[in-house]
Amino acid sequence: MxxxxxxxxxxxxREVDAPAGLSVLEIAQRNGVELEGACGGSCACSTCHVIVGEAWFAKLEPASEEEEDMLDLAFGLALTSRLGCQIRMREALDGLVVTLPAATRNMMVDQ
Structure with missing residues (x-):
């Protein structure tokens, strides 16, 4: 696995099992890693923003236009930023490293 x-x-x-087919967001939630995912993984917020290790970034599928739009709302955006809900694990990503940003911006919460 x-x-x-x-x-x-x-x-x-925190190194964890990352079953193929699950998103990075789902893996985080299954393992008690504090990655919010306020929209439930539907690519409608930026609360599952992660910074992908440079060695891994090129191995990911390209971000969709929808994901790019949501990333524009993310706190602490980096060149290798992605939404955890949009990264699906597969064997080729065995060893993937992602960093949680210092904070998140939840635009879905009533203020």
Whole structure:
């Protein structure tokens, strides 16, 4: 089974099983990693924003226009930013490393 590593906000690492077919958001939630996913993984917010390790970024499928639009709302955007709900694990991504940003912006919460 593929594995992946989350670099948490405090700098610590959590390596977890990453079943093929699940999104990075689903994997995080199954393993108690604090990745919000306010829209339920429907690519309608930016709360599952992650920063993909540079060595892995080119191995991902390109971001859709919809994902790019949502990333524009993300806090702490980086060149290798992606939405966790849009990255589907597969064998070729075994060892994937993603970093959680310092904060998230939840535009779906009533203020």
């Amino acid at each position: 593929p594995r992946m590593t989350f670099i948490l906000q405090d700098g610590s690492c």
